[in-house]
Amino acid sequence: MTPCKIRILVVDDEPQIVRALRINLNVRGYEVATAASGGEALRVAANFHPEIVLLDLGLPDIDGIDVIAGIRGWTDIPIVVLSARTDSADTVEALDAGADDFVTKPFGMDELLARLRAALRRGPQAAGEVVVVTDSFTVDLAAKTVTRRGESVHLTRTEWGVLELLARNRGKLVSQREILQAVWGPRHERETHYLRIYLGQLRQKLEDDPSHPRHLLTETGMGYRLV
Structure with missing residues (x-):
């Protein structure tokens, strides 16, 4: 159980995935905002100020790589990419753009939650760890x-x-x-x-x-x- 309301932005255009993620994350104490497109994701991120972003690359308007670049323009919060793309070149491109981790669909919820916890542990607050x-x-x-x-x-x-x-x-x-x-x-x-x-x-x-x-x-x- 997450001890406090950590804000997470879920960006995906598949309603069933968003619903499943919202339920699982809410149960574990996360405060969840969602977006179904890249443009909406950037607007919500600016207003919601999430502490972590879970981002699908295959969005209907702009590519997820561009969303990463847009978020990285003003914050270094953890970004975990969630994608059906299996080509390692896509993974490398996302990581080079500033993503912190990459989870391939279909995914197990336990693994995804573990990746999110790990990303939060090494987020901006951990930058001073020597x-x-x-x-x-x-x-x-x-x-x-x-x-x-x-x-x-x-x-x-x-x-x-x-x-x-x-x-x-x-x-x-x-x-x-x-x-x-x-x-x-x-x-x-x-x-x-x-x-x-x-x-x-x-x-x-x-x-x-x-x-x-x-x-x-x-x-x-x-x-x-x-x-």
Whole structure:
């Protein structure tokens, strides 16, 4: 149960989905506003001031990517995309536009609610978090150090660059392109094999069972997330 009335804007043009979401979110203590088009979504967002947005990409007037851009023009609240599009290029485009997560239709309500809770935990209020703690290791973003079971872990500059980006976006799916641009530069955004190599090295150093990682996760064809 959500302890307070968190405002959520649901944007979808399918009435049955909106109804199901409204019922489930209301029961869990969310205050829900809805919009059935991109233009309406931007107007409602400006007046309702949601703390999180659940956004379908396939809207009847303007594309959901443009809605993300419009919202990002004035706020950094979490945006979770909900879409029937299964092409990984659509996921990457949404993430690059500023979405925080991507859930594919059809979806399970429990999974969706978990994604919403995770997005809220890492929302604007978490921006000042400088120490990221997992069950296996701790990342101190201010000191630029990593410890595992109380022992310092040596990382190369590139390994740190990858881990730092994931830690600053904990729980969020970070696209392959975003990592490559941030760590290696724009000329290397197609060199996805770099990521396989360096994530493998980080797992060897940080995960209890590198072959079955619990924290440094791969979203096949899309990107990576630290949980």
